[in-house]
Amino acid sequence: MKKGVSMNFRSRLSILIALTSLCFPFIATHAQPTLSRTLSPEDHCRNFSRDAIVTFADSDLAEVVHNALGLDAQAPLSCGQAAELERLAVTATSERVVYGGTLRPARAPSEPAFESLDGIQNLTGLTTLTMFNRLITDIGPLRHLTNLTDLVLHTNWISDIEPLRKV
Known part of the structure; x- marks a missing residue:
């Protein structure tokens, strides 16, 4: 046995x-735990998973987006979260100008210019985008925001609007 x-x-x-x-x-x-891939500011979320991490070339733009989503400025922003943002408004204070009585944006020192919009292409759910007086020159990344219905880029330094052709 x-x-x-x-x-x-x-x-x-x-x-x-x-x-x-x-x-x-x-x-x-x-x-x-799986590590999410961190995208470069030029990458587009459509080529990656929803948990990939979005980055921005301009830290001030990143902060504005994080604030709009209610996230801590240092928190990672996933492609899924980025796609949920529908409205982004970055406005400026205005001052009355004597000639013609028109309003002109006055960028205060606390209102930073955006050096680059790279990374904004991942905010694919945006329907409204307003950016006053941010010294923006290149709007190329906006070409991917096909859900935009309202776009205001007043008082920026844009010379080529070709990227908006299909928006």
Whole structure:
């Protein structure tokens, strides 16, 4: 009887070891949190998963977007979260100008210029975008915002509006 018990134990142990070795790679890869890929500011979320991390070339633009989404400025912003933003308004204070009585934006020191819009192309849910007096020159990244219905870029330095052709 001892020999039968010993054989039964060995065969069960062999099966257990075999099953463990088959399951270990699956357990090891799924037990660890997956690291999301961090995109460059020029990358577009359409080529990556919803949990990829969006970045912006301009830190001031990144801060404005994070604030609009109610996120901490240092929190990672996923492609999924970026796509949820529908309205982004970056306005300026106005001052009355004597000639003609028109209003002219007056950019205060606390209202930073945007050096680049790279990264904004990942805000694919935007329907309204307003950016007053940010010294924007290149609006190329806006070409990907096909849901835009309202766009205001008053008092910027834009010379080429070709990127808006298909918006």
